Amino acid sequence: xxxxxxxxxxxxxxxxxxxxxxxxxxxxxxxxxxxxxxxxxxxxxxxxxxxxxxxxxxxxxxxxxxxxxxxxxxxxxxxxxxxxxxxxxxxxxxxxxxxxxxxxxxxxxxxxxxxxxxxxxxxxxxxxxxxxxxxxxxxxxxxxxxxxxxxxxxxxxxxxxx
Amino acid sequence: xxxxxxxxxxxxxxxxxxxxxxxxxxxxxxxxxxxxxxxxxxxxxxxxxxxxxxxxxxxxxxxxxxxxxxxxxxxxxxxxxxxxxxxxxxxxxxxxxxxxxxxxxxxxxxxxxxxxxxxxxxxxxxxxxxxxxxxxxxxxxxxxxxxxxxxxxxxxxxxxxxxxxxxxxxxxxxxxxxxxxxxxxxxxxxxxxxxxxxxxxxxxxxxxxxxxxxxxxxxxxxxxxxxxxxxxxxxxxxxxxxxxxxxxxxxxxxxxxxxxxxxxxxxxxxxxxxxxxxxxxxxxxxxxxxxxxxxxxxxxxxxxxxxxxxxxxxxxxxxxxxxxxxxxxxxxxxxxxxxxxxxxxxxxxxxxxxxxxxxxxxxxxxxxxxxxxxxxxxxxxxxxxxxxxxxxxxxxxxxxxxxxxxxxxxxxxxxxxxxxxxxxxxxxxxxxxxxxxxxxxxxxxxxxxxxxxxxxxxxxxxxxxxxxxxxxxxxxxxxxxxxxxxxxxxxxxxxxxxxxxxx
Numbered sequence: 001x002x003x004x005x006x007x008x009x010x011x012x013x014x015x016x017x018x019x020x021x022x023x024x025x026x027x028x029x030x031x032x033x034x035x036x037x038x039x040x041x042x043x044x045x046x047x048x049x050x051x052x053x054x055x056x057x058x059x060x061x062x063x064x065x066x067x068x069x070x071x072x073x074x075x076x077x078x079x080x081x082x083x084x085x086x087x088x089x090x091x092x093x094x095x096x097x098x099x100x101x102x103x104x105x106x107x108x109x110x111x112x113x114x115x116x117x118x119x120x121x122x123x124x125x126x127x128x129x130x131x132x133x134x135x136x137x138x139x140x141x142x143x144x145x146x147x148x149x150x151x152x153x154x155x156x157x158x159x160x161x162x
Numbered sequence: 163x164x165x166x167x168x169x170x171x172x173x174x175x176x177x178x179x180x181x182x183x184x185x186x187x188x189x190x191x192x193x194x195x196x197x198x199x200x201x202x203x204x205x206x207x208x209x210x211x212x213x214x215x216x217x218x219x220x221x222x223x224x225x226x227x228x229x230x231x232x233x234x235x236x237x238x239x240x241x242x243x244x245x246x247x248x249x250x251x252x253x254x255x256x257x258x259x260x261x262x263x264x265x266x267x268x269x270x271x272x273x274x275x276x277x278x279x280x281x282x283x284x285x286x287x288x289x290x291x292x293x294x295x296x297x298x299x300x301x302x303x304x305x306x307x308x309x310x311x312x313x314x315x316x317x318x319x320x321x322x323x324x325x326x327x328x329x330x331x332x333x334x335x336x337x338x339x340x341x342x343x344x345x346x347x348x349x350x351x352x353x354x355x356x357x358x359x360x361x362x363x364x365x366x367x368x369x370x371x372x373x374x375x376x377x378x379x380x381x382x383x384x385x386x387x388x389x390x391x392x393x394x395x396x397x398x399x400x401x402x403x404x405x406x407x408x409x410x411x412x413x414x415x416x417x418x419x420x421x422x423x424x425x426x427x428x429x430x431x432x433x434x435x436x437x438x439x440x441x442x443x444x445x446x447x448x449x450x451x452x453x454x455x456x457x458x459x460x461x462x463x464x465x466x467x468x469x470x471x472x473x474x475x476x477x478x479x480x481x482x483x484x485x486x487x488x489x490x491x492x493x494x495x496x497x498x499x500x501x502x503x504x505x506x507x508x509x510x511x512x513x514x515x516x517x518x519x520x521x522x523x524x525x526x527x528x529x530x531x532x533x534x535x536x537x538x539x540x541x542x543x544x545x546x547x548x549x550x551x552x553x554x555x556x557x558x559x560x561x562x563x564x565x566x567x568x569x570x571x572x573x574x575x576x577x578x579x580x581x582x583x584x585x586x587x588x589x590x591x592x593x594x595x596x597x598x599x600x601x602x603x604x605x606x607x608x609x610x611x612x613x614x615x616x617x618x619x620x621x622x623x624x625x626x627x628x629x630x631x632x633x634x635x636x637x638x639x640x641x642x643x644x645x646x647x648x649x650x651x652x653x654x655x656x657x658x659x660x661x662x663x664x665x
Contacts, residue, residue: 008327011594015333022340022355029352035624039347039354042612043340050336057329072593076386080589083382083561084582090565091578111562118558121385133555137562150216151570 005070008061015054023047082121090114094154106156107146111138169291172521176529181221185526188225189533192232196252197240197545198556203233204599205380205560207496208372209567211503219504220519224526226500230493231283231476231527234434235534238275238469239545242268251434251472254442258457258464265460270404274412274462275469276539282420282470283531286477289424290484291524294513297485301510304486306617307628311638313611316488318642319429321600322649331600334591338601341366342608349616361576368499369571370580371605375598376492377564378581379588381557404462411454412466415445419467423474428481429490437475438468477527484520485510488607492599495606 003009023044032038093113096104115134119125145151175181195206207226214222237252242259255275262271304312321331344355345365356362404412422444423437445467446457455461480497482490487509489495501508506516513520538545568577591598622628630636 007593007595008330011330011333011596014590014594015337018337018340025355029347029354030350033624034619034626035622037349037612037616037619039350039352042615043343043354046336046340046343050333050340053329053333053336057327057333060329070595075593076382076589079382079385080586083378083385084585086558086561087378087565087578087582087585090562091569091575091582094569094578095575107566114562114565115558118561119554121382122554122557124554129555130558133558137559141562141566145213145566145570151213151566152573153566153570 003061003069004064005061005066006072007070008057008066010072012054012056012058012061015057016051017054019047019049019051019054021047023051079121083118086114086118086121089117096158104154104158106154106158107141108138108155109157111141164295165292168295168517168521169525171517172291172523172525175220175518175522176224176525180218181224181522181526182529184217184221184225185228185530186533188228189232189530189537191225192229192234193236193239193534193537193545194548195229196233196236196238197548198236198551202376202380203230204372204492204496204602205377205564206233207493207500208369208376209563211369211496211500212567212570214500215503215570219501219506219516220522222504223497223500223519223523224530226497227480227523227527228530231473231530232534234469234472234476235276235279235538236545237472238279238465239272239538239542240549242271242275242465243546244549251438251476252469254438254468255465257442258459258461261458261460262462262465267460270408270462271465272542273404273539274408274466276535278412278416278419278466278470279473280531280535281416282423282474283477283534284528285420286424286427286474287524287527287531289478290481290527291521293428293481294485294520294524297481298510298513301486303634305632306614306621307632307635308638310611310614310618311629311635311642312486312488313607313614315638315642315645316482316490317600317603317607318645320491320603322645327595328646328649330596334596334598334600335604338604338606339608339611340604341371341601342605343612348609348613361572361574366605367568367571367577367580368605369568370577371584372496372499372602373564373568374581374584374586375588375591375601377560378585379592379598381560382585382589383592384553385557408462411451412462415463415467416470418444418448419470420474423471424478426471427475427478427490434472434476434479435491437471441467441471473531480523480527483508484512484523487512489603492602495602498606 024047026040026044026047029040029043030038031040031044033041090110090113092102093105093110094107096102112134115137116130119130119133142155145153146155176185191206191210192203195203206229210226210229214225217225234251238255238259241252241255242263245256245260259271259275262268317335321328321335342365344362346353346363353363419441422441426437426440427434442464445463448463450456457464479490479494482488483494483497487498487507489498498508501512506512506519564581565578568581569575571577588598591601618628619626628635629639
C-alpha cells in the first residue's frame, strides 16, 4: 500500500495518537455518566472522536489520489533551533536557573542574547548590524515596557541590583 | 431613539483623551502589522494582551480592536504595491491592485481601497450598534442546551467557511477543545492532564499557544523559504485621487462589498478573510461594461469590492462576540481572552453590566476608521518606507516581543518554555498542512462547551435528546448539519477548492 498524501497521512497519525493518549488519560479520572459527568467524561468523548477522525484522515490519505503526493518536505532545523534556542536563552538569562544556581541576568542581557541567536537563523549573519539592532531593541523595550507600561520585569542582573 | 442615546453614551466614553490615544495607538499598530507581511493581527494581539493588564478594560479593548480593523487597511497597501498580501484578507486585492500599480495607477488603487474601507467600516459599525441589542435579547432566552448547540454551529461554521481540508480542520478543533480542558476541572477540582506540574493546573496559557503557534511557528516557516525578490512600486505613487470614471466604477462595487461583508461577518466562522473572497467572486460575476478593463488586468472594482468587504466583515464579526460571547474567528477568540483578563465575562450580559465598555468600544470603531483613513492616505509615504525594511531585522524583533509578552502574562519563565514547545508544534502543523486557527477557537470554547453540556445533561437527567427536542437548539444543530452537507455537495466542494487556490 502506498501513501498518496504524506501530509494527510502523518497528520492523521498525529490526531489518532494524541486522541488515544487523551482518551486513555481521561479514563484515569472519574468518568461518570451523562446526568453526572465526571472530570473524565468530556475528554474521553473528545479523545475517542479525535482518534476516529485521525483514522479517517489516514484512510483518505491512502486512498485519495493527490498530485505529487503532498510531500512533507525537509525540516528547517536551522531556524527551529536558533529561534527556539533564542527564546530559551532569553528565558534562562531573564529568570536564571535555580537548579544550577545560575543567577538572573536581567532583561538587557537577555535581549542581546535573543537578538544575536535568533539572527543566526537568517541567511546571512553580520555581527555589527545585529549588535546595532539589539541595542535599538534593548533601549526601545526599556522605554516601552519598563518606563511606559511599568511591567514588572527584572532589568539588570540580580548581583548588581542586589 | 435608544440607538442615539446609546451611541452618545459610547462617544462620550470614546472621546476621552486616553481612549482616543489608545484608539490611535491601536490603529497605528494595526496599519503597521498590516503593511508588514509575515505578521498578522492574531500574533500581534496575543503579544500585546499582557501589556494591557495595566490599562482600564475599555482602553485595552479599544486598542486591541483597532489593531484588527487597522490591519485590514494596512494589508491593502502591501498587496497593491508589492503584490504580497500584508494580511491574509488582502490576498485577492493583489490580483487587480498590483496590476494597477504596474500601470502607474497605484494612487487610485490605494485611494479606492482606503475610501471603500472607510465607508464599509462606518456602515459595519452602525450595523453592529443597531443589531446588538435585539440579538442580546434573543441570547437571554438561551439555556445550556442552546449554548452548546450554538457553539457546535459556530465551530462547524468556522471550518466550513475556512480554507483547506474539512476533516483536518474539525480534528484541529477537537484538539483545541482537548487542550482547553487541561488544568483544574471546575466541578470536581481534579487537575486534568497536568502531569503534576503546578503551573499546568491553571491550564495552558492562552497567550503561550497563540504566540507559539502563530508567532514562532510562522517565523520558522517564513525563514525556511528562500527570500523572495520583492519589487516595490514606491516611485509610482503620485496623484492619489481617482478620476471621475474611477469613482463611477468603484461606487457600486463598494456598496456591494459592504453589504456582502456585513452579512458574512455576522456568520459564525465569518470575518474579514471570507468576506474579501466572496466579494471578489461577486465582482467577477458582474458583467463588464464596454471599455472596462478586464479582471486580473487592473480593474478598480477588484480592489474596491474586496477591500470594502473585509472591513465590513471585520466590524460585524464583533456581533457574535459582544452579544453571545461566542468568538467567530481567531482574532475574536483573542478578544475573549482580553475580556477575561479584565474580569469581564463575554456574553449577553456585557451590554447591561458594562454599557460604557460596550458602547464605548463600538463608538471607538467609528473614530478608529476615521483615524485610519487619515493614517493611510495622506501619510501613505511613511508606510511605503517601512516596506523597505528587510525581514532579517524584523523577525528578531518579533521573537523578542513574543518572549517579553509571554513572560509578562504571569511573570514566570514557565510560559517562555511553553511558548517554545508551541512554536515547535506550530511549525509541525505548518508542515502537515493543518490550519491552526480552528485550534485556537476550540481552545477558547473547550471549557465553555463542557460546562454547558454538563448543565444541559444534568437538567435532562442524562437524556441526549434534549438537544433536538428544544426548538432553538434543534434549529441551530440543523443549521450546522446543513452547512456540512452544503460543503460536501460536489459542486460547492469544487468551487470552494477553487476559491482558495490563491492562498
